[in-house]
Amino acid sequence: MSESRETFFRQGSWMLTATFLGGVLMFAVHFFGGWMNRGEYGLFVTLLQVLNLIMIPALGLQTVFAQQTAAASSDDEQSNLAASIRKIFLICFIGWLTAGGVALLVESPILKALKAGDPLPIYLTILIGLPQLCLPMLLGILQGRQMFGWLGWAAIANGAGRFLAVGLLVAVFSWQAVGAVAGVLIGLTVSCILAGWHSRQVWAKSLALSGQFxxxxxxxxxxxxxxxxxxxxxxxxxxxxxxxxxxxxxxxxxxxxxxxxxxxxxxxxxxxxxxxxxxxxxxxxxxxxxxxxxxxxxxxxxxxxxxxxxxxxxxxxxxxxxxxxxxxxxxxxxxxxxxxxxxxxxxxxxxxxxxxxxxxxxxxxxxxxxxxxxxxxxxxxxxxxxxxxxxxxxxxxxxxxxxxxxxxxxxxxxxxxxxxxxx
Structure with missing residues (x-):
């Protein structure tokens, strides 16, 4: 087996293992659906898919960040990359604030369409939108740098944080869909912190100062x-x-x-x-x-x-x-x-x-x-x-x-x- 092929399968095996562990932990969250009534569990799963759609703008960013990070080799390219990352994070934050405000203005139709009696899960879903937008960008940086080790650990942290938080809030405190959505927020936040810390050198302020967007x-x-x-x-x-x-x-x-x-x-x-x-x-x-x-x-x-x-x-x-x-x-x-x-x-x-x-x-x-x-x-x-x-x-x-x-x-x-x- 050639070295490049061996490397591909080694990295692919680790990513499969990490994603499998993170995925198992995320799926294990649905075990706590036994502590929720059918309607609340259905609302929780629906909000998870809403979050997937919220992530669409960041999906393109993850791929571009992976492309640009993989291709940035010279000092100028790395500086431009750092400046661009910081600027796009700011744009995403402003976009999240705007979209969240609009969602709050049309709260009643959203509650009716989702058959939700309590608005709190919707509020938490809006809050989750920020780490949901940021995480793909951070993962794209790790992917482009081929830091598959930390890319895998970020996936595991997301699943582990979600599983532990949902287990506590739903099974122990009986928070139903509210607790389940709050657990998703905690897991995403932990993963964002981990990915952000290990990608920080790519978007460091010292690099961004001399770069252009x-x-x-x-x-x-x-x-x-x-x-x-x-x-x-x-x-x-x-x-x-x-x-x-x-x-x-x-x-x-x-x-x-x-x-x-x-x-x-x-x-x-x-x-x-x-x-x-x-x-x-x-x-x-x-x-x-x-x-x-x-x-x-x-x-x-x-x-x-x-x-x-x-x-x-x-x-x-x-x-x-x-x-x-x-x-x-x-x-x-x-x-x-x-x-x-x-x-x-x-x-x-x-x-x-x-x-x-x-x-x-x-x-x-x-x-x-x-x-x-x-x-x-x-x-x-x-x-x-x-x-x-x-x-x-x-x-x-x-x-x-x-x-x-x-x-x-x-x-x-x-x-x-x-x-x-x-x-």
Missing amino acids: HADEWLRRIVPLTLGLGASQVMLSADMIAARNILSAADSGPYGAAGMFGRGLVIFTAPLAAVMFPKMVNALGDSKTTVLGQAIKGTILLGLLCCVGCSLAAWLLPDLSEKIESLAAKQKVISEIGALLPFFVWGMLPLALANVYVVALLAKEQYRGVPMLVAVAVVYAVALLWLAIKPEPPDQQTIVLTLGGFNLIYLGVANRLAKRLAS
């Missing part, structure tokens, strides 16, 4: 990246927000629980694309195709293992729960989750693969195909809106099948665009 250059990169990665984020998260509006508050709980496994598959396989990104930035000739091929093969393997494992679990768990006293009381909910789980994981597998192609395209600044990706996401959002306003609301499986169908279309478009990169 070229807004037009950053916008040229950020806009297509934000649109491209934002399209993937819509494909990942929009169904839960629609389901909360379409289904009853109680039914949104089991739907959200099954959906978290499907979304977890996408998140679990994402580290391979994260390791691939800075290598694609600097790849020349045939090496870019090799790196992309390695990431795709790894994603297929991991994705299939997850899908088969979840499908077997969905088949076996209802029968096992009858024999386990602690689960017998939740037999109905477990059966509802199990009925949806295979649809969700297989429906999300195409998105996991599509994201690898999308990241490869964006790493090489192949932006011409971004409008096609956005078009698929927009049509998907319109389809969900149509389902929401139908006189006869669709059932849960119809929503999931809509998700899976559009993810297949999204994969087809991303694959076709990636073939142009290889040619």
